[in-house]
Amino acid sequence: MAGNRAWILKSRPEGLPDMSNFELRDIGAEPLEDGWIRVENKWLSVDPYMRGRMNDVKSYVPPFALGEPMQGGAVGKVVESRSPHFEVGETVFHMLGWRESAAGPASAFNKLPQMPVEDHQWLGNLGLTGATAYFGLLRVAEAKEGDIVFVSAAAGAVGSAVVQIAKAKGMTVIGSAGGADKCAWVRELGADAAIDYKDGPVVKSLLAAAPKGIDVYFDNVGGDHLDAAFAAARQNARFAICGMIENYNAGPPPAFRYIMRVIAARIMMKGFIYTDYMAEMGDFYRDMGGWVASGAVTGRETIHEGIETAPDAFLGLFKGENMGKMLVRL
């Protein structure tokens, strides 16, 4: 490995980030302290929530520091170990992404459960995105067999997992996505209907696709999608608020024509992060591991090659360039 290149947060974006906010720099190899390990990263994850970390605002995860390497989910192989807990050659998950090589105390790295799956799935259906889908749908929204579920960004990493978990649990599913290709894939995943949000107002499409209304909304988008869900909600509907990608970058604050239906329909909505449910990860690995093994839940990846492409991959999330999980392979 020639050096250790990492993406540095060079400046904080206003609105949509662009390449000027990032700088690729060789940060060298940190000396390995006692109890530390060194990992050569194989897969980097880029996720919409990272946009929030580019702001200097306290949120559910601390902001990235200016002039420092960015962070994020990664899977790699141990290449050097000064810890009794890890051996060279082991594959690990950790949060020191956006760089070629990561070093740190053993506690910052996670061994992976013994399952016959490909490495990158620990960043997708068996990682952050799968756990977000699982806990949001089943714990936050308490979705159950027979429910009518609406999920936005259904061709994204989280959304595509929500569609498949909901079908595995006997729910009716309506997914939204941008464009005919993505909608076709959402239907392939098992969705009973797919809404192309580029093809007219979401509220109109949703009310047509769900004439009886919806019991559950899994929100990845905010804005018009959330407003449409207010309009379509049945009595005692539950909304799991996972993300609002439409509102991450600057723009006018979103307006909600149907928010008053919260009262009439007794809508419950709640924001969450998958880490709220860390104590229940055993349930997740059991269920999701089973669905992945049986093929009930499959993944699809949009893969960028090489550390150089990481910002492109990240920026592509906000242009809807990914089908399924957006990844960078090193």
Place this chain on the structure above:
Amino acid sequence: MAGNRAWILKSRPEGLPDMSNFELRDIGAEPLEDGWIRVENKWLSVDPYMRGRMNDVKSYVPPFALGEPMQGGAVGKVVESRSPHFEVGETVFHMLGWRESAAGPASAFNKLPQMPVEDHQWLGNLGLTGATAYFGLLRVAEAKEGDIVFVSAAAGAVGSAVVQIAKAKGMTVIGSAGGADKCAWVRELGADAAIDYKDGPVVKSLLAAAPKGIDVYFDNVGGDHLDAAFAAARQNARFAICGMIENYNAGPPPAFRYIMRVIAARIMMKGFIYTDYMAEMGDFYRDMGGWVASGAVTGRETIHEGIETAPDAFLGLFKGENMGKMLVRL
């Protein structure tokens, strides 16, 4: 009684209602069928939720019918009975308001618990508005001792009850109201701070009054107040959504600059109507009856005199003309 005058819904309003939507007409005395009673109304309630019933839209209560008498909470005295369940002279609560005299099957009328309170309180702290405050604060938002509670329209009928229940339960309370007089009364009720929403942006005032943030928001207003609550919410804040008077009449849909905080702060919000908790009315009468008897919860009324004034009283709700409960005395 000379005839039986009632307010008829003459036309449906667009935006803010005005007198042209109402017509006072003598509807005469209905013949009393077997099992029916006739009640002479003494007090009529006017409430913001009635604005929704003026629209031809299915909501949590059915719309008022065009050309028919309007309905609403009322307290009156039985003047004629063909039911074994009621005797002439008894005081009852029922929903056939907006008229001088009401007749119907005994099942449409409720006997009042034996408590030493004035009749009109069955339309206030011991009626719809008190129950709304009680169940919204304690059941929907699960507010508990030590919580920091924000309540909008705190000088209104529901809001003033929320302030006092919260103080009786050992919470810190910030109330909003329009104007110095109302804010002074909110403080008299025990609120730790009062915000005058006419005196600058609510979000700024709330963040100043609650530097540590809020655990609970009781929403009677929607719009800017709800957005301010998003901004000020602490981790795991709970919002009980009772009303959105700011959004009942036409206007641009409300915009929310801080709605993304739902995720970071894991905000739970839920709409409700007090009738969702009918099975727990025993708890309400026990607790609220005790607080009213001890003076821990007091009421204040803005009283209009005579059936002729009912629309004026109702329209006054949207101009903030009431301190406490708005009533019409016949």
